[in-house]
Amino acid sequence: MKTDSRLKKDIEQELEWDPSIDAAGIGVEVRNGIVTLAGHLRSYVEKLSARKAAQLVEGVKGVVVELDVRIPSSSRRTDEDIATSARSVLAWNAGLDEHAVKVTVEKGCVTLTGEVDWEYQARSAEKAVTPLRGVVVVVNQIQIKHQPVPTDIPARIEAALKRHAEDESRRVRVDVDDGTVTLHGTVSSLAEKSLALHAVWSAPGVRHVLDELTVARR
Template sequence: MKTDLQLKHDVEAELEWEPAVTASNVGVEVKDGVVTLAGHLSSLGEKVAAEQAARRVGGVRALVVELEVRLPGQDVRTDEDIAHIARSVLRWTAGLSDGAVQVQVERGHVVLRGAVDWPWQSQTAVRAITQLRGVADVTDRIEVRHTVAPEQISQDILDAMRRHADREARHIQVTVTEGTVRLSGKVHSFAERAVARGAAWAAPGVRAVVDDLTVE
């Protein structure tokens, strides 16, 4: 098991390795395997990239994000401009029907509302808006209409995991409550953990995924 000092070094190294992040703007603190990221970044996309980089590091038990987005002057946009561009981007995004997602903007903070049939459609909308210049934050309030019996969701996820990593599927427990999937158990790598999360998100009827998996 890594010490907190080793984990801090690995997270800092991963941030340096991530080309989308200016690592010098991110402070890293670790206590009992819980990693805290703090600092100021120039875009929401960079903030998301920093979070993803930290999560890739083995030994991270939990992640606390205290990163603030401070847009450089040339990237500042009016709320009206952001709303206009965001609506256009969503209209041109494959997999989203026209008008399925509505946009609200206040001081660069975007709230997405609406209803879609599948969880991946909501994720697609959030990713598309996250990369826009001038966006400081995105809140996802999109509802997923598709409903499936919990036992069917659980079986679909386990079947998908067995197709990708049969060994790990035997050690993963899946529980479903009102469309929220909780994954627990142990896997042998972060790649296998990613397979499990991907399988959960792809299953019909899933509204949220809670990842309690541990990497041995």
């Protein structure tokens, strides 16, 4: 089992390793395997990269992000410019209906609304607008359309979990209630947790996922 001090050192090295992150602007604190990142960064995409870097370190049970985005003057854009760019990139996204997602922008905060058939489409829309200049945060409020839920959906999800993480599938319990899937149990890492969630969202008819998985401390 890694100590908190060892985790802190590993995370700091992981942040420094990524050239897209200004590690000097991030403070790292670790307590009982829970990591807190604090400081100021130049873009929203850099903030997401910092969170992902911390999650990749073995032994991390959770990440709390307290990073502020302070966009330099050279990258600032008006809300109108951001909205225009966001609508443009969404229109060019082959996985989306051109009119499925609506965009509003206020002080650099981009809010996405609308309805799509699959969760991956909602993620794709968010991913498309995240790196745009001037974006401070993206709020994804896109809904998944109601679809009939197959009666064998628990079996489908469990089969997918076994394909992605066979060891973890034995420790994950899946409950389904009218399109809402709840995951219970323990996984060995945040990476395994991410795989489990991906497997669930890939099942047809899933509209909501309640994540009650815990990460075991190694």
